[in-house]
Every structure is written in C-alpha cells, then in structure tokens.
Amino acid sequence: MQITINNHKYEANQGDRLLEVARLNHEHIGYFCGGNTICQTCYVKVLEGAELLSPLSEEEKAILSENLLKAGTRMACQATIEKPGTIRVVSAVEEVKHLLETSPLELGGYVATMGWEAMIKVPDTLRLQAGREFDLWQLFCDVLSGIGDGWKLIFNAFSFDCCSKEKGETKVC
Ligand code: FES
Numbered sequence: 001m002q003i004t005i006n007n008h009k010y011e012a013n014q015g016d017r018l019l020e021v022a023r024l025n026h027e028h029i030g031y032f033c034g035g036n037t038i039c040q041t042c043y044v045k046v047l048e049g050a051e052l053l054s055p056l057s058e059e060e061k062a063i064l065s066e067n068l069l070k071a072g073t074r075m076a077c078q079a080t081i082e083k084p085g086t087i088r089v090v091s092a093v094e095e096v097k098h099l100l101e102t103s104p105l106e107l108g109g110y111v112a113t114m115g116w117e118a119m120i121k122v123p124d125t126l127r128l129q130a131g132r133e134f135d136l137w138q139l140f141c142d143v144l145s146g147i148g149d150g151w152k153l154i155f156n157a158f159s160f161d162c163c164s165k166e167k168g169e170t171k172v173c
Helices: 018-024 058-063 066-070 092-102 104-119 122-130 136-158
Strands: 002-005 008-011 043-048 073-075 087-091 163-166 169-172
Touching: 002 018, 043 092, 058 073, 058 122, 087 092, 092 104, 104 122
Parallel strands: 002 087
Antiparallel strands: 002 008, 043 073, 043 087, 163 169
C-alpha cells in the first residue's frame, strides 16, 4: 500500500509505525527521543485515512490536547498502519519549514499555539512519564540516533539554497 508523507509517496505495510516509514525514507519528521514518546517532535497531521491507523494509544491520550486531536494530530512513534487504503500525513517539522518558506510572520503564532497545547497537557504528560520504566541504555542509544539523524534532517531541510536541480534530480552540495 502507499502512504503520502509531506506530499511524497512511499510504500508501506500494515503494521508499520508511521515514524519508521518516515525515517526509512528520510522524510522530514522529528524524533529526537528516538521514538520513545518523550520529545513530542514526531507530531503528524493526518489529512486522509485516519481510520486506517491504530487507535489512540494511552501515551497519545495523555500528551495530545483536545484541539490537537480535533485537528487530526497523531504521534508518529505511536501510530501504526492497521488497514490498507490511502493515508496522507504532514509532519509538524514540514509545517514549520513550509511556514518559514512561505509566511514566516505566521511562524510565531504556530509555535505559540503548539506551546500552549503542550502546556495544558503538562500534568497528564508528567503523570505518564513518571509511571514509565525505561531501559536507560536503549534510551540513550535511541536518543543519540534520533539527535544525529535530527541534525541531518534539519541541515537538509534548511539547506535548500545549497541545492541544485539537474535532470530532475536534486543534488545537495
Ligand atoms: S515523542 Fe519522540 S519520537 Fe515520538
């Protein structure tokens, strides 16, 4: 089956986590905690096919505000593909990049809104995180991998001035 992430089409299978599909295809998505439901940078907005994804996890219920849920927000490290069909998502990282490129003055409003939505869920988020047990070594490795890949993504996302198109291919210098 196909999934569209940030307007790019990819192959995916039932059971795949959205985060893995995005990472595998080097798509712009946040995952600084390496998929451990801590950093909250992996938000995606589901534009189509929400019913094909796994139900909201307890972690998402604790972390995502009512407004974010109404807007179709999921955490890519939590949501998996359960049924075949058409799924279209856009990542929060891509939304920020798009705002920076097209209407930077709106970026402040976007960041303030996301900050507010995160703040009103702080008590639930803290309760959730306090009750979790982590394999600290695995967490350390995941975070290291997330940070490393994250910086590469940030560099690639914002180095568009350094790119040139030749014969339909994008060359990054
Ligand atoms: S919360 Fe960090 S990757 Fe999802």
